[in-house]
Amino acid sequence: MASRPSPGPLLLSPGLLTAALLLTAALLGGWGLLLGSRPLRPDTLLSVLLHPSDAIDSILVWTLRLPRSLCAFVGGVGLAVSGLLLQILTRNPLAGPGLTGVTSGAVTAILLCFVLLPGFSSAYYPLVGLAGGLSAAAATAWIARGGSGKGGPMRLALGGISVALFLGAVTTYLILLSGPQSTSLFFWLSGGFQGGSWPQLLAMTPWVAIGLAGALACLRVITLFTLSEQAAAGMGLNPALWKPVLLLLAVLPVAGVAPVAGHVAFVGLASPHIARLLKPPGPGWLIGLTAALGGTMVVAADLVARTVVLPREIPVSIVAALIGGPVFLHLVRRHRFSSGTEV
Amino acid sequence: MDRTATALRSSRAHHAGSGWLVLAGCLLAVALALPLAVLLGVADIPLSDSLATLGGGGSVMARSILLDFRLPRVATGVLAGINFAVAGLLLQRITRNPLADPSIMGISQGATLAVAVFLLVSVYSHAPGGNTLPELPVAWLPAVGMLGGLGAAGLVHLLALRHDLGPMRITLCGVAIGALLHALAMGIIAGWGSTRIEILLEWLAGSLYARSWDHAAFLAPFTLAGLALLPPILRPLDLLSLDASVAQSFGLSYRRHFTLVLCLACGLASSAVGAVGPIAFVGLLTPHLARHVVGRRRRLLLPVTILLGAVVVTAGDLAGRLIGGADEIPIGVVTALLGVPVLIVLLRKTP
Numbered sequence: 078m079a080s081r082p083s084p085g086p087l088l089l090s091p092g093l094l095t096a097a098l099l100l101t102a103a104l105l106g107g108w109g110l111l112l113g114s115r116p117l118r119p120d121t122l123l124s125v126l127l128h129p130s131d132a133i134d135s136i137l138v139w140t141l142r143l144p145r146s147l148c149a150f151v152g153g154v155g156l157a158v159s160g161l162l163l164q165i166l167t168r169n170p171l172a173g174p175g176l177t178g179v180t181s182g183a184v185t186a187i188l189l190c191f192v193l194l195p196g197f198s199s200a201y202y203p204l205v206g207l208a209g210g211l212s213a214a215a216a217t218a219w220i221a222r223g224g225s226g227k228g229g230p231m232r233l234a235l236g237g238i239s240v241a242l243f244l245g246a247v248t249t250y251l252i253l254l255s256g257p258q259s260t261s262l263f264f265w266l267s268g269g270f271q272g273g274s275w276p277q278l279l280a281m282t283p284w285v286a287i288g289l290a291g292a293l294a295c296l297r298v299i300t301l302f303t304l305s306e307q308a309a310a311g312m313g314l315n316p317a318l319w320k321p322v323l324l325l326l327a328v329l330p331v332a333g334v335a336p337v338a339g340h341v342a343f344v345g346l347a348s349p350h351i352a353r354l355l356k357p358p359g360p361g362w363l364i365g366l367t368a369a370l371g372g373t374m375v376v377a378a379d380l381v382a383r384t385v386v387l388p389r390e391i392p393v394s395i396v397a398a399l400i401g402g403p404v405f406l407h408l409v410r411r412h413r414f415s416s417g418t419e420v
Numbered sequence: 421m422d423r424t425a426t427a428l429r430s431s432r433a434h435h436a437g438s439g440w441l442v443l444a445g446c447l448l449a450v451a452l453a454l455p456l457a458v459l460l461g462v463a464d465i466p467l468s469d470s471l472a473t474l475g476g477g478g479s480v481m482a483r484s485i486l487l488d489f490r491l492p493r494v495a496t497g498v499l500a501g502i503n504f505a506v507a508g509l510l511l512q513r514i515t516r517n518p519l520a521d522p523s524i525m526g527i528s529q530g531a532t533l534a535v536a537v538f539l540l541v542s543v544y545s546h547a548p549g550g551n552t553l554p555e556l557p558v559a560w561l562p563a564v565g566m567l568g569g570l571g572a573a574g575l576v577h578l579l580a581l582r583h584d585l586g587p588m589r590i591t592l593c594g595v596a597i598g599a600l601l602h603a604l605a606m607g608i609i610a611g612w613g614s615t616r617i618e619i620l621l622e623w624l625a626g627s628l629y630a631r632s633w634d635h636a637a638f639l640a641p642f643t644l645a646g647l648a649l650l651p652p653i654l655r656p657l658d659l660l661s662l663d664a665s666v667a668q669s670f671g672l673s674y675r676r677h678f679t680l681v682l683c684l685a686c687g688l689a690s691s692a693v694g695a696v697g698p699i700a701f702v703g704l705l706t707p708h709l710a711r712h713v714v715g716r717r718r719r720l721l722l723p724v725t726i727l728l729g730a731v732v733v734t735a736g737d738l739a740g741r742l743i744g745g746a747d748e749i750p751i752g753v754v755t756a757l758l759g760v761p762v763l764i765v766l767l768r769k770t771p
Contacts, residue, residue, distance in 0.1 A: 171592070175599070176599075220764050220767050220768060232767060234592055234595055235519060235524075235591070235595070235767055236764075236767055238524065238595050238599075239760055239763045239764060239767065240760075242523070242700055242701075242756055242760065243756055243757070243760035245756070246625070246700065246752065246753045246756030246757060246760075247753075247757075249621065249624060249625040249750070249752070249753060250625065250749060250750070250753045252621055253621060253622065253625065253747070253750070254747065259621065263609070263610055263621065264610050266606075266610075267606040267607060267609070267610035268606075268607075269610075340606075342599070342603045343603070391607055391608075392606070392607045392610045394603050394606065394607050395603065395604060395607030395608065397603070398599075398600055398603030398604055398607065399604075401600075402596065402597075402599070402600030402603070405596045405599070405600070406579060406593065406596050406597070406600075409589055409592045409593055409596050410579065410589070410593075
């Protein structure tokens, strides 16, 4: 980022900032437990949380609202970490699960399985999503690199868009083929956490956790990658080995989140950039802040999505797009894309 | 040296001579594709019956299928194909970007969003249960789509041109606005649509299914007006594809002409999106195909693009009908499946 001013002192220490974000997420989540087509009073909520029972209020909180909020948080963390890793890996400010085709690949692969192989257990969907996401990312990378060897941000964006357009056409056709199920498939596809449950939370958390823990474990590698590829190679890092590892780490969370939430746009793109605006002192805190921001953003977006037009709800992707779209436009306008070294 | 000059001259003469051949070839392709698209289909109608129908006779069944279903469908496809192809060519010239296309510049997504909003609002305002689609809105769709497309192009224009962005960033702005509008459209459809999602999905894929004479009648004036406006802008268009400063030194107001051509491309593309949905890649691919066919005979580029636009959509729709059988494959899916490999080749070739 050539035009960025030198990092100034943080207003808050990074740990405090992360804690504040997590607290915000928890407060929003807690507030969300009160809201819905059957609002609860805070004291009722407290007693229900402390003493689960078979009462309607308790079921409402424990089987519907709480797992959903947790799903939204974990999903947001996963998408944000994935976006950050993709941006570092491709040294491209526009990268994210959406624009590199990763999400489309995962979603289309899962849909393909669902429509054409109905006997296939949904327990394997994350694996299917992983395969789809990795292939789509590989295809995008191959297009972006082009004949000359090095592709710019422009080519990555257009490569990702073309892969996404292709997969979008396949998806549309699959939905049309699926007949009576098309409506529910469309809801899943357009992204959101409605119906998020404990089993779903359990299914996606390990994938997100592996992505996050892996990113933190590879901190030294990521630090070197954020400098430049030459610096990384100079420090004895083998890019041919580490690039696929980082790509795998970036796709893992999306593979876990996609079977539950479908296509949630822009979170993976926007969170790392907002985290950078907070000027974390190092890649470790950048990862932490990005994860906390992603989780908080999606919890907030989910809260808006399910309460703003009660008793109906709007998909979380609308809210995410409204936040992320302007961030993207700002990036396109501000960045000078001539240098290939911006992160 | 002398020999080279002679060879050059003879090759030029050769090209000039075969220009008519290229045009004739394209006309032949049109002349083949259109009747085939009318004669072939899932409903098997004997050739003699079909020919009798076209001659004014024929059985009731054949008359109905050919004249009420296939003929308007083909006519709508031809008009939409021309619109998409010409819009793609214009966009590629003014953005100086070989990858420009209504769907990459956000125009298709803007039209989609407007149509989605309009359909859902009309469904809910006309029928409380939202179970029937009232008659009126379908006829209004193309106009609504156009407004949406113009709005999206206006946004791209505002963001890209106001800030003097280069061709790359104009395209990226288009991609960004397209993605944003697409997410909004999807969200709105999923949020409010209930029983009508299938209609919207069919339309979203880009389809000529159930297109009537009304659709063709809506599109025809846009196509004709667009084509009529083309001759006077050909020279400014040549200059626009040069650098802005060069264009200005020829006494051309770069911005005004950029805006004008953008509006024209947008009117063509978004009226087509309104009528048949966002058929992907026709605007991107047809001009490239045309460039390949005409070679150095640049004067033929526009007419060949127009003819090929008609052929590409007609042939793609026919293929989707014949391969898919009763569950026909929407033309938008066919063009995306065929178009992406070509786009990838183009992307990898672009420096």
